[in-house]
Amino acid sequence: MTDMGALRKAVTAWAAGGPGGPAQDLADRLLVHTAVLLEGPSDAAAVDAMAARHGRDLAAEGVCVLPMGGAMSVGRFADLLGPSGLGLSLVGLCDEREQDFYARALKRADAPPHSLFVCAADLEDELIRALGVSAVTELVEAEGESRRLQTFLQQPAQQGRAAQQQLRRFLGTKAGRKIRYGRVLVEALDPARTPAPLAGLFAAL
DSSP, rough: HHHHHHHHHHHHHHHTTTTTTHHHHHHHHHHEEEEEEEHHHHHHHHHHHHHHHTTTTTTTTTTTEEEEGGGHHHHHHHHHHHHTTTOEEEEEEEEEHHHHHHHHHHTTTTTOGGEEEEEOOOHHHHHHHHHHOHHHHHHHHHHOHHHHHHHHHHGGGGGSSOOHHHHHHHHHHTTTHHHHHHEEEHOOOOGOOOOHHHHHHHOOO
């Protein structure tokens, strides 16, 4: 496990009721100054892939990318990592439906208003719109999932839905698929078409 991975694990254990000492020790040793609060691992995969594309080592820069295991946890994590906890600067990337939870938590942690970046539906939706349906379909085929996609599209529940909605739903139908495509979609992205929430997040780091 990398040191930053150990910090993520220590913070998650702390948020679940464990001791805070291990997280404090690791944050001090790694000179961490900023935490990126993400809902889950697919968002973290996309952020990590974007950092790699831009030649940035966020861990070396003192930035901890932290998937929290659900947006409902943002208040707890913000309390532990913000001024009353580790004293880190906080930024967040969230889905539109989770915006209020994030905004309240970051405000309580004294984070500035421009530290929150909101996706219209979710990050996968933003990436599909940026790449286009045809390009994403080709990526799914290149990943060896053409037959699975076609079977999915034939399901009654998918009839009449927009192609972008179908692809977004497909990415969430199998455990681990959203994580995998979080990386795949970002790696295929034209930097000039980076979704605004993701571009804003990196500009703030």
